[in-house]
Amino acid sequence: MERKTALKRTSLYVSGTNPVNMIQAGFYNEDCMVFDLEDSVPATEKDAARLLVYHMIRDHRPAGKYILIRVNGIYSEWIDEDLEAAVRARPDAIRIPKVEYPEEVTMIAQKISRIEEEAGIEVGSTELWCNIESYMGVFNAYEIATASDRVVALALGAEDFTASMRSQRTKEGAEIFYARNAVLMACRKAGVEAVDAVFSDINDLEGLKRDTALTKNLGFDGKTVVHPRQIDVVNSFFTPSAKEIRYAKRVLEAVEEGKRQSKGAVTLDGSMIDKPMELRALTTLAQARAAGIPV
Amino acid sequence: MRLTKAGIAGTMESSDVMVTVRPAEEAGIRIAIESKVEAQYGDEMRQTVLDVMNDFGIEAAEVELRDRGALDCVIRARTQTAVCRALGTGFDWKGEDR
Numbered sequence: 001m002e003r004k005t006a007l008k009r010t011s012l013y014v015s016g017t018n019p020v021n022m023i024q025a026g027f028y029n030e031d032c033m034v035f036d037l038e039d040s041v042p043a044t045e046k047d048a049a050r051l052l053v054y055h056m057i058r059d060h061r062p063a064g065k066y067i068l069i070r071v072n073g074i075y076s077e078w079i080d081e082d083l084e085a086a087v088r089a090r091p092d093a094i095r096i097p098k099v100e101y102p103e104e105v106t107m108i109a110q111k112i113s114r115i116e117e118e119a120g121i122e123v124g125s126t127e128l129w130c131n132i133e134s135y136m137g138v139f140n141a142y143e144i145a146t147a148s149d150r151v152v153a154l155a156l157g158a159e160d161f162t163a164s165m166r167s168q169r170t171k172e173g174a175e176i177f178y179a180r181n182a183v184l185m186a187c188r189k190a191g192v193e194a195v196d197a198v199f200s201d202i203n204d205l206e207g208l209k210r211d212t213a214l215t216k217n218l219g220f221d222g223k224t225v226v227h228p229r230q231i232d233v234v235n236s237f238f239t240p241s242a243k244e245i246r247y248a249k250r251v252l253e254a255v256e257e258g259k260r261q262s263k264g265a266v267t268l269d270g271s272m273i274d275k276p277m278e279l280r281a282l283t284t285l286a287q288a289r290a291a292g293i294p295v
Numbered sequence: 296m297r298l299t300k301a302g303i304a305g306t307m308e309s310s311d312v313m314v315t316v317r318p319a320e321e322a323g324i325r326i327a328i329e330s331k332v333e334a335q336y337g338d339e340m341r342q343t344v345l346d347v348m349n350d351f352g353i354e355a356a357e358v359e360l361r362d363r364g365a366l367d368c369v370i371r372a373r374t375q376t377a378v379c380r381a382l383g384t385g386f387d388w389k390g391e392d393r
Binding site: 018050 | 385
């Protein structure tokens with residue numbers, strides 16, 4: 001299935017319990033809005049959150065945002081009904097917590113296919129983000145990223161990852177440096193996007209800047225944020241340079257020229273341009289436009 | 296379908312509504328609304344509740360809405376949750392496909 005490109009600089013979680021937060025979140029500058037059915041929803045409110053998130057997305061979907069629903073854990077008692085609601089809400093993607101094995105992705109994808117078919121939704125259209133939140137998830141990241149065509153992104157979850165490693169979570173992040181690189185390499189090899197972990201201290205904007213500079217320099221496509229005040233800081237780091245914009249334009253021009261000449265393979269500066277490179281070029285230009293740079 | 300016990304859903308926070316549904320002896324859906332905007336939106340709020348009750352096939356109930364400026368979709372979600380809790384059943388998601 002042909003996937004649309006979408007900016008994923010910032011992903012803001014919004015609790016499925018709270019209508020006012022859902023409404024307000026539509027007015028911030030985050031690219032991706034994640035309606036949460038998992039950690040922010042107490043066990044006694046899971047039923048209410050499913051219905052609230054479903055109706056909010058169906059009736060008041062914020063314009064211009066990539067919409068996700070984070071469902072409860074793969075082995076939780078809530079996952080099946082979460083998927084029934086989430087798929088029918090027609091988000092851009094469902095975010096699956098703590099994925100550790102490719103078989104888990106296959107199982108979830110099959111359930112989604114059945115629901116899409118029942119609901120008259122194009123089968124395969126619901127994308128998946130897999131949260132990588134344990135050493136096993138990091139270990140199997142590439143297999144997870146390639147387990148289904150639905151997977152478009154992996155997102156590192158640092159808090160649970162460090163718990164699984166028995167390491168201490170620090171602001172400097174040395175304890176997640178390997179995991180960041182391992183997830184990122186898996187994403188690049190698989191041709192999916194890489195979303196970095198949150199910076200938890202919402203009052204430390206200088207710390208957030210240092211952390212996001214690392215996120216950007218390592219090569220991530222975006223970062224999960226936990227508070228609206230983090231959004232503009234993170235977005236600013238994902239504004240592409242003039243050099244990056246020029247290169248993206250050259251990639252897309254070469255692709256167009258190849259189509260005009262009916263070429264099967266297209267090269268630029270001696271390197272073949274593959275689909276992930278084309279998508280990254282489109283993303284670069286979208287990032288530039290989002291930052292107000294004319295392209 | 297007949298209610299045998301009460302169900303409550305929602306909160307008293309801004310943009311939310313607390314919905315209580317109770318069994319009633321007499322046929323009909325009686326709706327009581329506490330809202331600052333009842334004069335403007337009371338009819339729409341009642342219609343949303345009636346639509347939900349109709350979808351569940353409930354013919355007798357007392358429904359109380361304590362509204363704090365909820366959107367129509369929030370009233371729908373909270374009423375559906377309250378009814379499911381009163382009935383002790385999950386929501387029929389396949390019903391949304393019709």
